[in-house]
Amino acid sequence: GESVGLHLPTLSVQEGDNSIINCAYSNSASDYFIWYKQESGKGPQFIIDIRSNMDKRQGQRVTVLLNKTVKHLSLQIAATQPGDSAVYFCAETPSSGNTGKLIFGQGTTLQVKP
Amino acid sequence: EAQVTQNPRYLITVTGKKLTVTCSQNMNHEYMSWYRQDPGLGLRQIYYSMNVEVTDKGDVPEGYKVSRKEKRNFPLILESPSPNQTSLYFCASSLSRVFGRAEQYFGPGTRLTVT
Numbered sequence: 001g002e003s004v005g006l007h008l009p010t011l012s013v014q015e016g017d018n019s020i021i022n023c024a025y026s027n028s029a030s031d032y033f034i035w036y037k038q039e040s041g042k043g044p045q046f047i048i049d050i051r052s053n054m055d056k057r058q059g060q061r062v063t064v065l066l067n068k069t070v071k072h073l074s075l076q077i078a079a080t081q082p083g084d085s086a087v088y089f090c091a092e093t094p095s096s097g098n099t100g101k102l103i104f105g106q107g108t109t110l111q112v113k114p
Numbered sequence: 115e116a117q118v119t120q121n122p123r124y125l126i127t128v129t130g131k132k133l134t135v136t137c138s139q140n141m142n143h144e145y146m147s148w149y150r151q152d153p154g155l156g157l158r159q160i161y162y163s164m165n166v167e168v169t170d171k172g173d174v175p176e177g178y179k180v181s182r183k184e185k186r187n188f189p190l191i192l193e194s195p196s197p198n199q200t201s202l203y204f205c206a207s208s209l210s211r212v213f214g215r216a217e218q219y220f221g222p223g224t225r226l227t228v229t
């Protein structure tokens with residue numbers, strides 16, 4: 001069945017460095033991918049999304065890269081700040097024919113050291 | 115203020131006692147969805163609704179019911195709760211599921227304990 005996984009449960013970075021959070025997915029028919037940030041005690045918050053016909057998308061301080069050949073997704077955060085400390089989830093829509101369904105990975109905890 | 119609200123925020127109940135968790139959004143969003151979050155399992159989708167009167171199962175629908183009679187509300191019903199439904203529940207909504215309009219807004223969560 002479909003699964004979405006993150007490579008590392010925890011990532012620790014120095015403030016000001018760039019962070020890269022990785023995600024692997026198994027369904028080659030997946031059409032749409034999203035990154036969410038969840039701070040302690042809060043609901044997830046949308047960061048950025050990308051469609052399967054794209055390989056890169058940029059937002060404010062964040063970039064998502066999609067490599068369909070190896071079914072890999074990454075989130076890059078530039079100049080990481082203490083406020084970036086949170087759990088990051090990738091999620092996918094398994095097919096273009098069923099856009100309502102969403103499958104989440106288990107999450108990577110980003111710790112930013114001052 | 116644009117938001118998704120859930121009630122109650124915390125609930126402790128006993129096995130078999132029917133309960134409803136309400137979800138409401140004030141953004142005129144078409145799409146709404148329920149998730150549960152458990153340690154080590156991440157977020158799993160329970161049910162979703164593409165629009166009024168249109169609902170469909172997510173990955174873990176067993177033991178849950180939903181309804182979408184109006185656009186703003188999407189209640190989650192547990193007809194006969196069991197201890198394995200103890201979890202943190204999130205409701206979310208988005209304008210649609212079309213790329214560029216699919217940003218989901220999540221509610222604050224409902225922590226449910228079934229004894």
